[in-house]
Every structure is written in C-alpha cells, then in structure tokens.
Amino acid sequence: MNRLLMRKTGDAKFLSHLDLMRTMQRAFVRTGLKIKHTQGFNPHPYMSFALPLSVGVESLCELMDFELDEPLELACIPDSLNKKLPDGLFAVSAYKAENKFKNIKWLDIFCELYYDVGVPECAAAKIQNIFSKSAVVEKRTKRGTAQIDIFPLINAVKIECATEKMLSIYARISAQEPSLNPGLLIAAVNKYEKSLTPDFTKMERREIYDADLKVFR
Amino acid sequence: MKQQLERILQSVQKPARYIGGEYNEIIKDKAKVNLRFAFCFPDTYEIGMSNLGLHILYGALNDVPDVWCERAFAPWGDMEEEMRRSGVPLYALESGDPISSFDIIGFSLGYEMAYTNVLNMLDLADIPIRAADRKELLPIVFAGGTSCVNPEPMSDFFDLFAIGEGEELDLDIVNLLKIAKSEGWDKQQFLAEAAKIPGVYVPSLYDVSYNEDGTLNSVLAIEDAPKVVTKRIIEDLESSYFPSKTIVPSTEIVHDRVSLELFRGCIRGCRFCQAGYVYRPVRRRSPDFLLKKAKEALSDSGYEEITLSSLSTSDYKGLNELCDNLIDWCEPRKVSLSLPSLRADNFSMELMAKVQKVRRSGLTFAPEAGSQRLRDVINKNVREEELLESCRVAFEGGWNSLKLYFMLGLPTETDEDVLAIGELVNKVLDTWRTHAKNRSRGVRIHVSTSCFVPKPHTPFQWESQIEMEEYSRRVKLLRDNMKSRSISYSWHEPDVSFVEAVLSRGDRRVGRAIEEAWRMGGKLDSWSEYFSFDRWTSAFDKCGLDMRFYACRERKTDEILPWDIVSVGVSKSYLESEKKNAYDGIITPDCREMCTGCGADALLLRGKCDE
Numbered sequence: 152m153n154r155l156l157m158r159k160t161g162d163a164k165f166l167s168h169l170d171l172m173r174t175m176q177r178a179f180v181r182t183g184l185k186i187k188h189t190q191g192f193n194p195h196p197y198m199s200f201a202l203p204l205s206v207g208v209e210s211l212c213e214l215m216d217f218e219l220d221e222p223l224e225l226a227c228i229p230d231s232l233n234k235k236l237p238d239g240l241f242a243v244s245a246y247k248a249e250n251k252f253k254n255i256k257w258l259d260i261f262c263e264l265y266y267d268v269g270v271p272e273c274a275a276a277k278i279q280n281i282f283s284k285s286a287v288v289e290k291r292t293k294r295g296t297a298q299i300d301i302f303p304l305i306n307a308v309k310i311e312c313a314t315e316k317m318l319s320i321y322a323r324i325s326a327q328e329p330s331l332n333p334g335l336l337i338a339a340v341n342k343y344e345k346s347l348t349p350d351f352t353k354m355e356r357r358e359i360y361d362a363d364l365k366v367f368r
Numbered sequence: 369m370k371q372q373l374e375r376i377l378q379s380v381q382k383p384a385r386y387i388g389g390e391y392n393e394i395i396k397d398k399a400k401v402n403l404r405f406a407f408c409f410p411d412t413y414e415i416g417m418s419n420l421g422l423h424i425l426y427g428a429l430n431d432v433p434d435v436w437c438e439r440a441f442a443p444w445g446d447m448e449e450e451m452r453r454s455g456v457p458l459y460a461l462e463s464g465d466p467i468s469s470f471d472i473i474g475f476s477l478g479y480e481m482a483y484t485n486v487l488n489m490l491d492l493a494d495i496p497i498r499a500a501d502r503k504e505l506l507p508i509v510f511a512g513g514t515s516c517v518n519p520e521p522m523s524d525f526f527d528l529f530a531i532g533e534g535e536e537l538d539l540d541i542v543n544l545l546k547i548a549k550s551e552g553w554d555k556q557q558f559l560a561e562a563a564k565i566p567g568v569y570v571p572s573l574y575d576v577s578y579n580e581d582g583t584l585n586s587v588l589a590i591e592d593a594p595k596v597v598t599k600r601i602i603e604d605l606e607s608s609y610f611p612s613k614t615i616v617p618s619t620e621i622v623h624d625r626v627s628l629e630l631f632r633g634c635i636r637g638c639r640f641c642q643a644g645y646v647y648r649p650v651r652r653r654s655p656d657f658l659l660k661k662a663k664e665a666l667s668d669s670g671y672e673e674i675t676l677s678s679l680s681t682s683d684y685k686g687l688n689e690l691c692d693n694l695i696d697w698c699e700p701r702k703v704s705l706s707l708p709s710l711r712a713d714n715f716s717m718e719l720m721a722k723v724q725k726v727r728r729s730g731l732t733f734a735p736e737a738g739s740q741r742l743r744d745v746i747n748k749n750v751r752e753e754e755l756l757e758s759c760r761v762a763f764e765g766g767w768n769s770l771k772l773y774f775m776l777g778l779p780t781e782t783d784e785d786v787l788a789i790g791e792l793v794n795k796v797l798d799t800w801r802t803h804a805k806n807r808s809r810g811v812r813i814h815v816s817t818s819c820f821v822p823k824p825h826t827p828f829q830w831e832s833q834i835e836m837e838e839y840s841r842r843v844k845l846l847r848d849n850m851k852s853r854s855i856s857y858s859w860h861e862p863d864v865s866f867v868e869a870v871l872s873r874g875d876r877r878v879g880r881a882i883e884e885a886w887r888m889g890g891k892l893d894s895w896s897e898y899f900s901f902d903r904w905t906s907a908f909d910k911c912g913l914d915m916r917f918y919a920c921r922e923r924k925t926d927e928i929l930p931w932d933i934v935s936v937g938v939s940k941s942y943l944e945s946e947k948k949n950a951y952d953g954i955i956t957p958d959c960r961e962m963c964t965g966c967g968a969d970a971l972l973l974r975g976k977c978d979e
Contacts, residue, residue, distance in 0.1 A: 163618075180670035
C-alpha cells in the first residue's frame with residue numbers, strides 16, 4: 152500500500168471529507184498517474200483516508216492510502232500532485248506504508264480561542280483546571296445525544312495566553328476507539344466556564360501518534 | 369473582511385461554496401488589469417457552476433490579458449443573513465473584493481425565477497438596484513442569457529442587455545467600457561455608444577406608452593437607438609472560444625462533469641420550445657474537433673464523466689462516429705459518457721449499449737403530449753410506434769426504470785388528450801411485460817407533468833396559459849386514470865408555472881412587482897423552500913397589476929408585444945404561420961428535410977444553416 156502525507160490548510164479546511172476524496176481522485180487523474188480502481192458496476196479509484204477531519208479544522212498531517220496500476224517512483228508524486236491541487240491542499244510526501252491506520256491512537260490538536268475584548272483574566276488557569284478532572288459534555292451521535300466524560304480521552308494539555316486576544320490550547324487527545332471530537336474541548340470550556348466562551352475558534356490537527364506516542368506515518 | 373468571512377463560514381451550511389480557490393480558478397494581478405468584470409450568477413454556486421455559459425464566458429473574458437473576470441453567486445439564506453449581520457458585502461470568489469468595486473457587473477439570466485436574486489445580490493453588494501439610481505459610469509450593470517429575449521420585466525434594473533451569444537458581444541461591451549473609462553465618458557455617453565453595438569439593448573433609450581386596456585401602444589427609440597435589436601450569434605463554433613480548461617469545483621455541484629457542446633440551435637421546431645427558436649440557426653462542431661476537445665477537457669479536469677450537450681443530441685450528424693471514438697478513449701480510463709436529450713425516435717440499441725459500458729445512467733423520454741393529435745399540434749414529431757420501439761429496445765437491453773415527461777395545458781388540449789397520457793404509459797408498461805429481459809426485477813415508470821408556460825418568440829407566444837385550477841383538475845383526471853403500482857406520477861405545482869408565465873411575457877411595468885416581491889423578502893424563488901405564491905400575488909396587487917393579464921390572456925397577433933424590441937432571427941410572420949399550422953394540426957418538417965423559411969439563416973454571413 153502507498154501512502155500520501157498531506158496538508159489541508161487555509162480555506163481548504165471548509166472542504167468536507169467527501170469533497171476531499173473527490174478532489175484527490177480528480178487530482179490523480181490530472182497528473183496522469185494511473186490509480187487502481189475498484190471492481191464492479193461503478194468503478195471508482197481506490198483511496199482511503201485515516202481519521203476523517205471535521206469541516207472547519209485544518210491539518211498538517213492527513214494520511215491517504217492509495218494503490219497504483221503501474222510501478223512508479225513514489226518520491227515524485229507530491230510534486231506532480233501539487234501542480235494539480237486547489238488552494239490549501241498540499242502533498243508533502245509519498246511512501247510505502249508499513250503501519251496500519253488502526254494503530255493510530257493519539258493526535259495533537261492546536262486550538263486558538265479568540266476574545267474580541269481581550270482574553271479574560273486567569274483564563275489559562277481556569278481552563279487548565281477544567282481539563283484536569285472529569286468533564287462531562289454532550290456529544291451528538293447518530294441516535295441523538297450522549298453524555299461523555301472527555302477527561303480519559305485527553306493525554307496531555309497545555310494552555311497559553313498567546314496574545315492579548317488569543318489563548319491557545321495544545322491538546323493530545325484520543326484519535327480513535329473512541330475518538331474525541333476536538334470541538335468538545337471548546338464545549339467543555341463553554342459549559343464549565345461560561346464567561347470564557349470565545350468569540351471565535353480555530354483548530355488545527357498537528358500530529359498523529361501510535362499507542363506508544365511514536366509519530367505515526 | 370477576510371477575518372469576518374472566516375468567522376461566518378464556520379456557522380453556515382456547505383461553506384466550501386463560498387471560498388473559491390478551485391483548480392483552474394483564474395487569479396490576475398490587480399495592478400496589471402484595466403478592467404474588472406464580475407460575472408454574477410443569480411442562483412447558488414451549485415447551480416451556477418453547472419452552467420456551461422458561465423465557463424465559456426469566464427474563459428473568453430479572462431483570455432483578454434488586461435481584463436479580469438471573477439465570479440459571484442447568490443448565497444443561501446443562512447449565509448446571506450450572516451453576511452448582512454457582519455457587514456460582509458457580496459464579494460468575488462477569486463479576489464474576495466467587494467462586487468461594488470468592479471467596473472462592470474454581468475448577470476446571467478437563464479430563467480425568470482432568478483429575477484429576485486438579481487435584486488438581492490445587487491443589494492447585498494451595496495449597489496442601487498435601479499439603473500436610474502446609478503448615476504456614475506461605473507459600475508455598469510448588465511444582463512445576458514436566454515431570458516433576455518424578453519428584457520422588459522428587468523429593464524428598470526439593468527443599464528443594458530446583451531442579446532444572444534456572449535463570446536464576442538461581451539468583449540465588444542468590455543472594450544467600449546475600457547475606452548469610456550480612459551476618456552472619462554459619463555454614463556449617458558457610454559450607453560448611447562453601447563446601443564450602437566449589434567446585440568446591445570439599452571432600455572433607457574426607449575419611451576414606452578400603453579393603451580387603456582393595458583396593451584402596448586408604442587415603443588419609441590430615443591436618439592439613434594435601433595428600432596429592433598437583433599441577437600448576436602457565433603457563426604463558426606470551431607474558431608470561437610472553447611472551454612477546455614474549466615474551473616473544477618472542490619465541492620459537489622449539480623452537473624459535476626465535462627459538458628461537450630455539440631451544436632447550437634435545433635432542427636426540430638417543437639412549437640412550445642423557446643430554446644428551439646431562440647438558439648437558431650443550427651451550427652455544429654465536427655466530430656474530430658469535439659473528440660480533441662473532449663480529451664483535453666477530461667485530461668485537464670480529471671472528471672470521471674462527460675456529457676454531450678445540445679438541444680437534441682440524436683440530431684447530431686456524426687454522433688455514432690463521435691461516440692465510438694469517445695468510448696474508445698474513455699473506457700480504459702473509467703470515464704463514463706452520458707447522452708441526454710435523446711429523441712425517442714432514432715434511439716438505437718447500438719448507441720444505448722455503447723453508453724452504458726462504464727456506468728449506466730437513467731433513461732428519460734419526453735413525448736410531451738399523450739395523443740398523436742396533440743403531438744402534431746405542438747410539432748413534437750415522435751410517433752407512438754417509435755416511442756414504444758425505443759422502449760422495447762431499452763427493456764430488452766435490461767433497463768427497468770424509465771422517466772416520461774409530459775406537459776398539461778398545451779393549446780387545444782382536451783380531456784381525451786390528458787387520458788391519452790395514461791393510455792400511452794400503459795402501452796409502455798405492456799411493452800415491458802412483453803420484452804423485459806428480467807421480469808422478476810419489476811419496472812418503475814416515472815411519469816411527470818408540468819404546466820405549459822407560453823414563451824416569447826415561439827408560435828405559442830400569443831396563447832393563454834390554462835388556469836391553475838384547470839391544471840389541477842387535469843392532474844387529478846390523469847392521476848385517477850393511471851393507477852398501476854409500477855407507475856409513479858409526480859407533477860409540478862402550477863403556482864410556480866403561473867408566476868413564470870407572468871414574468872416571461874411581462875412588460876416594463878412588471879419590474880415594479882418584481883421589486884416589490886423582493887422587498888417583501890422574495891429571493892431564491894426557484895427553490896421550494898423560498899418560493900411563496902402569496903408573496904407574488906401581494907406584490908402584483910400592491911402595484912395594481914393583474915397577473916392574469918400577463919399569464920392567462922390570449923393576445924391578438926397584431927398586438928405590439930413587449931419583446932418585439934428583440935429579434936432572435938425568426939420572423940414574427942413565421943411564428944404566426946406556425947401558430948396556424950398548430951391549430952390545423954399540420955406538421956412542419958424538420959430543417960434537414962426542408963427549409964421552411966423561419967428567417968434565422970439571415971443571421972449567418974454564409975447564409976446556410978447546419979453545414
């Protein structure tokens with residue numbers, strides 16, 4: 152199996168998972184690279200992404216598996232792809248994959264919380280406090296809503312007042328089984344410290360790891 | 369604005385349609401262009417980006433080095449609300465700059481139900497909606513597209529209309545505006561000069577008066593404005609701009625595929641069909657040219673599907689050759705080919721087997737009327753035997769789902785004609801029973817009816833639309849007589865068709881009601897979530913205008929019609945004789961069988977259609 156490491160930043164964060172799949176399929180066709188298709192009545196290129204990203208979240212570490220119909224120097228794929236991608240999508244490297252997606256366990260998420268009138272006093276300490284013990288928030292599921300405790304799903308968290316108007320949360324959270332939607336970190340802030348509800352939030356996925364906290368590629 | 373926008377995009381549905389940045393989007397250096405053109409499509413991104421005309425004109429305009437054409441679409445309601453609340457004006461997707469800062473704003477008017485969107489987009493751009501309230505030269509606000517064959521209902525809002533095909537005409541307008549800008553002309557001077565460009569209609573250069581009964585008394589040209597504006601066409605489709613490198617949306621749109629335009633115009637002359645008259649004369653591209661362009665467009669875009677586009681694909685001379693060559697190229701690349709607008713008469717098994725090699729698509733026929741008598745009236749020259757034969761071929765080929773389109777309310781229609789739809793559908797069902805490849809899988813026949821809307825520049829332009837209650841009665845009659853479990857029947861509500869009929873044959877006074885409907889909250893009227901019939905009736909009431917005067921009134925053939933100011937090349941006397949033939953049930957042969965002298969060939973320098 153071949154793997155592509157790519158970034159999804161800027162306005163491209165507004166593309167949905169399906170948008171991204173379709174865009175990558177077409178980008179491969181544009182490069183002239185022959186990607187393997189599924190068999191059957193409705194053949195489509197075989198490709199699969201690790202950890203689908205929520206709309207509105209940027210990422211520096213998207214992984215996509217694909218198969219080619221012809222043997223090819225993988226190293227030249229990112230360059231050819233980058234000429235054919237829309238704004239905000241960038242292929243970093245392509246290589247033979249040795250590790251299965253199911254071995255991904257943790258991911259780093261970087262959140263920027265913006266306060267139009269300035270970061271409230273002691274905000275960093277208060278937020279740190281929320282994440283240092285059990286915190287139950289409402290999660291939307293396919294069958295309505297559920298209450299989940301996010302505390303066990305957080306491996307580490309670091310909070311900083313980055314600028315006068317922005318506070319950052321750097322959190323290492325569970326990537327799958329179960330996954331933690333990073334939006335729930337903000338939901339916890341809104342629930343437990345209402346006065347710290349930000350006016351605007353940005354999120355970026357920074358890195359992914361296996362169970363031993365080794366960077367996953 | 370950028371940060372404001374980023375914030376609101378977090379909270380709206382499908383934000384990807386508001387960001388631009390797609391593959392093949394054109395970015396130019398603002399400092400190096402002399403004229404900025406905002407191509408505004410008065411519907412959502414998903415609809416607008418599916419429009420071939422947009423891609424053609426975007427490419428043709430951006431081919432000019434010192435012109436930068438950018439795009440804007442109507443935002444969905446949630447986005448509009450957020451934009452208004454945060455003070456984000458309508459902006460162009462490419463640069464993010466406000467539309468109000470552009471030199472020229474061109475709207476594509478393809479259907480009447482988009483009219484309120486034009487006003488809403490101008491307002492959202494902070495531009496006065498009425499042409500008379502825009503005193504400065506810039507921005508010039510104009511419209512092109514099929515609906516402009518009757519420009520009058522929207523004439524209060526546009527400075528000018530580009531009538532006909534835009535590839536060359538838009539460039540003529542743009543070039544004149546460049547001169548006007550550099551020489552410091554005022555708006556009046558520009559409009560007077562623009563009116564001299566063939567195909568340009570400047571409504572402010574005409575005085576209109578009415579008779580007591582509400583009909584037109586006179587339309588007088590002021591100064592040197594032409595008495596009739598004749599539409600522009602591209603004579604040679606192979607040397608004109610062809611869109612091989614088109615923007616590929618990153619998010620899903622309605623028609624997400626390469627669209628290969630085979631030819632313009634139609635040889636058929638169906639009497640209800642506006643496109644069949646206003647796109648004349650027939651001009652084609654050669655199979656070699658098209659194959660080359662198809663390969664370029666598919667390789668460049670990465671699309672997995674290509675569709676052949678025209679008003680009647682089966683009438684393309686060289687269709688077999690083109691399909692064979694396309695399939696040879698597409699099949700190993702897993703690209704599927706779709707053939708819309710196939711006629712039920714010369715539909716061949718061979719062609720059908722070909723197109724379903726990669727992926728199978730649905731099958732749709734449009735007999736339009738149930739009885740042969742009524743099909744003769746409308747000159748839809750499809751015989752029942754031909755339709756059933758096509759169905760037989762389809763069913764033997766394994767198809768088990770079929771869509772059939774009809775219209776109710778066609779001129780001279782009786783209950784017998786309505787019931788004939790049910791009979792025809794039953795015969796289709798019988799054909800399936802006799803010829804189905806695999807009967808155990810069952811069959812679905814989807815029957816759909818819409819309410820006929822008489823359109824300008826057709827032989828039925830003088831007709832009355834049937835009353836909405838009458839349409840509903842005929843729907844019920846048909847429904848009660850078409851009861852098989854294999855048939856599903858859906859019908860379009862008549863209220864939208866009624867408003868469409870009013871707007872399509874409206875005069876200048878209708879503009880007031882369109883403005884009123886918009887002020888009362890009207891927008892996105894082609895979407896059932898937004899359309900409100902009550903709003904339209906209140907708007908017309910408020911303006912003291914009778915909607916039925918426009919929709920349900922039979923006009924005398926000597927009446928001055930609002931759209932007489934436009935010539936699409938087909939003479940009024942030809943339309944009149946076609947109207948007579950309709951009532952006499954006389955079929956007019958297609959243009960290949962013999963030329964019946966519609967007059968559109970005079971638009972060609974070489975003087976011969978369909979070469």
